[in-house]
Amino acid sequence: MWDSFDRYYIENEKVIMGAAQLDMTEVGQGSSKKALRYEAAMTSFLENSKTILHGLQFLSEIHPAISVAVGAFAAVIKIELIRRDNNMKAMSVKLQMQNLMCTLYQIRNLRTERHDFTTSARLASMMSIIAEEIKACGSDLSYYQDKKLISRLIHAQFFEQRLASHITTFAERRSELELLITSYTAGRVHETADMVSRVEFKVDSLLGFLHRLESAREKEAVRFIESNGGIEHCIYHDGLLEELLTKTGEPMEDMTDEEKKKLKTQLAKELTENVEELLKNNMANFEGMLRIQNNNIQHMAHLMENQTSQIMKMSNEITMMFPGMRKHVLLTDPVDAAKDLDGNGLLLMLVTTSSSRVTHL
Numbered sequence: 001m002w003d004s005f006d007r008y009y010i011e012n013e014k015v016i017m018g019a020a021q022l023d024m025t026e027v028g029q030g031s032s033k034k035a036l037r038y039e040a041a042m043t044s045f046l047e048n049s050k051t052i053l054h055g056l057q058f059l060s061e062i063h064p065a066i067s068v069a070v071g072a073f074a075a076v077i078k079i080e081l082i083r084r085d086n087n088m089k090a091m092s093v094k095l096q097m098q099n100l101m102c103t104l105y106q107i108r109n110l111r112t113e114r115h116d117f118t119t120s121a122r123l124a125s126m127m128s129i130i131a132e133e134i135k136a137c138g139s140d141l142s143y144y145q146d147k148k149l150i151s152r153l154i155h156a157q158f159f160e161q162r163l164a165s166h167i168t169t170f171a172e173r174r175s176e177l178e179l180l181i182t183s184y185t186a187g188r189v190h191e192t193a194d195m196v197s198r199v200e201f202k203v204d205s206l207l208g209f210l211h212r213l214e215s216a217r218e219k220e221a222v223r224f225i226e227s228n229g230g231i232e233h234c235i236y237h238d239g240l241l242e243e244l245l246t247k248t249g250e251p252m253e254d255m256t257d258e259e260k261k262k263l264k265t266q267l268a269k270e271l272t273e274n275v276e277e278l279l280k281n282n283m284a285n286f287e288g289m290l291r292i293q294n295n296n297i298q299h300m301a302h303l304m305e306n307q308t309s310q311i312m313k314m315s316n317e318i319t320m321m322f323p324g325m326r327k328h329v330l331l332t333d334p335v336d337a338a339k340d341l342d343g344n345g346l347l348l349m350l351v352t353t354s355s356s357r358v359t360h361l
Contacts, residue, residue: 005058009108015051020102024092025171025206042091046084049077049098056104065123066104072131073101075290076138085145088213089159093141093166097134100170106181122180130173137166139286140279149248150267153221154231155275162279164206221247235267 009016018041027038041048053074060067080094144152144159152159214222224247225231234240241264242252252260 001058001062005055005062005108008055008058009105012051012055015048016055016102016105019048019052019095019098020105022095022099023171023174024096024099024167024209027092027209038092038095041095042086042088045091045095045098046081049080049094052098052102053077056101059104059107063107066107066127069101069127069130069134070104072134072138073097076134076141079138079142079289083145087145088215089163089210090141090145092210092213093137093163093170096167096170097137100130100174100177103174103177103181106178110181110184126173126177126180130177133166133169133173135287135290136283137170139283140166142286142289143279143282148250149218149221150245150250151270153218153225153248154235154267154270155273156222156231158275160207160210161203164203164210167206168203217247217249232271235264235271238264241267 018037022037022041024038053070056066056070057074060070076094076097140162144163221244224244225234228234228240228244234244245252252263255263
């Protein structure tokens with residue numbers, strides 16, 4: 001399996017290394033070169049994430065200890081591929097999450113016959129922690145991205161703090177993971193127990209960076225709020241609220257009086273909500289969504305496995321009826337299809353009936 005993985009890594013090294021080097025804690029410091037790399041990563045995130053994830057799933061088959069974290073990452077990425085939201089603040093968090101996961105590719109420098117890496121209690125513990133942090137982040141992002149802009153603005157400071165916190169958490173975990181992997185490579189794994197491995201990244205240093213990621217519409221709405229007494233004042237004054245909603249892209253002019261009243265009541269309620277508590281409650285809903293998604297993938301894989309068996313059975317029957325005949329059959333590989341984020345795990349297979357071989361094209 002190592003040979004196959006090494007080939008995959010070499011073929012996709014540019015994508016993997018690009019994501020591994022894109023650190024939001026550094027991009028936020030203002031380098032124009034890094035900013036350009038960030039913009040490029042934004043546009044190619046969905047496609048690159050599939051490449052990175054497929055390699056990690058491959059690697060987790062060799063090193064099962066990392067599978068729990070890879071599984072959590074896969075679940076979050078799957079949801080993002082369906083959502084296809086282009087909010088740049090949320091994207092910066094996902095890029096940092098991806099940056100952390102790319103650190104696992106350093107395991108390619110280890111081989112199980114020389115390192116008892118898969119049975120490491122410290123690695124397993126770290127992977128479990130990372131998996132839970134990825135799921136918590138995915139839940140927060142899901143809640144945040146499902147909100148309309150006006151609702152995000154009501155608790156703008158809280159959301160920015162939370163997003164920045166996720167970025168710093170993933171950056172810190174990356175530094176810990178790099179230290180652990182390096183210790184295995186150097187044969188000094190026992191020494192790391194006494195080392196301070198957590199590198200602290202300050203949330204405050206990222207807030208300015210997140211501000212710069214605001215869309216033109218969001219910036220205009222923020223300026224309007226600041227120049228008109230704050231979000232609460234805008235919500236409780238009809239003229240200001242109507243103008244603010246127009247700036248956020250949700251004009252009230254087409255609403256009935258009843259709809260306007262209902263919206264104003266809802267926004268007033270959101271002003272008093274405990275967002276921290278709402279995010280905790282959302283976690284249960286998010287985990288339920290992940291379970292449904294996983295069940296759907298398993299069901300799809302089962303159906304595809306049955307489909308493959310039926311097609312192969314038909315092919316064998318044709319072989320018996322027409323010896324020496326070559327037949328091209330389009331099959332769906334159940335394993336790859338279950339892993340493929342688009343559900344398009346189609347493999348063209350050439351069934352050579354005369355020699356009973358199946359060749360992947």
